[in-house]
Amino acid sequence: MKNNWDVIVVGGGPAGSMAAWNSAKGGASVLMLEKDREIGVPVRCGECVDNVLFPKSIKIEDKWIDTTINKIEFISPDSSNVKIKFKNTIGYILDRRVFDSDLAKYASKAGVTIKTKAYVHGLLVSDDGFVNGVKVNILGDEFELKSKIVIGADGVESRIGRMAGINTALKMEHIGSCVQAVVSGIDIEDDSIKLYVGENYVPGGYIWVFPKGNYSANIGLGILGKYSSSGKPKMYLEKFINEHFPNGSITNYVAGGVPATNFVDNIIENGIMLVGDAARTANPLTGGGINAAMHSGEIAGTCASNAIKSEDYSKKFLAEYVKIWTKFQKKPQEQSYRIREFALDLTNDDYNHIAKKALAISEEKRSLTKIFKIVIWRKPSLIFDVIKLFAGF
């Protein structure tokens, strides 16, 4: 294997593959390193993705899609089910195992070299403070590999950034502590996602039920760190599944952490860029992170290839990535964060009240806009954010 690369990407999830792929498209020599044995496994994700926000550069393939969603059901603490039907598709539940693997294969076809079981445990740094390579263990052998740019796509842990002096440590109000089970042998609608809200289901978070097809679903929950305690997510999920799906079989069980921060722009240094969960790009309200991670990877990859062409790997040059990313993501992420903070103050009574009012609207006329109106009536402090949401500024 070569020991000199233009770009080394650490992490082979969607952010990493997009960064690697777009760097290679721009002519850079690219190595992508994945610590696990297989790209796409284990799936630490609810796998729900908005179809409108999906990167336009990629055509969604049928084999990536488990189910197509056109309904959302909110279930309130008193078990009222507020269903909202949409005229068009609003998203998909993906098969991340196939999807992540295919993205990596696209990158590979564009010239990216990929190694799995490749654990990066340190960075190489030049005398003038530029990150210029990685220390990596690949299948048991140690290597020091040189690069012009390192892209940290190492997920929620974000240790690559820390090694480069970027403080990525998450505060307790900025981490979702999550567990998810794939529950099989259950009878659920395959075109509807269910969200259970209220502290009797889970305090400081929510429960999701995402249909996977074949009588199965991703059923999971997240609790913000400051409301959680050791093993609490596991305990609440067990209780929920026992009460709601007592006859289901658990065919997969994973834990995971989801960054739930406000917009972060401290994501570059000389010779290094962070993307995806490592750059805290996930939506702090929903915890969804696939689209944002891919967009950040795409932008960073393009910027990396430009840097290689210009032979300038300085923080000043890489700031182009932050500039474009800020324009794309800052407002929506800040807005999601404010709504998240607001939602944390809602009580069981608030949710029950909102559900009751929403159910008074006939199903044909019920919409997210109308439910927002009810929420504002209940909590006028939200009005500023809702106006901004619909006015689009």
Next chain:
Amino acid sequence: MIEIKKNLCDFCGTCVSVCPVDCIELFEARIEIDNEKCINCGLCVKVCPLGVLEQNDEK
């Protein structure tokens, strides 16, 4: 110090993301805490989704 119930761990990295002194190392299926660097703050214990970590009073 922090003790790890190794057979329970799912290697998800949630603990790593909140560690203020970056003393937790996570491999594909192995987790190690550097007790020299650990300040026994307990954030990793609180945030672990599965309850894998336990805090002892003694450092």
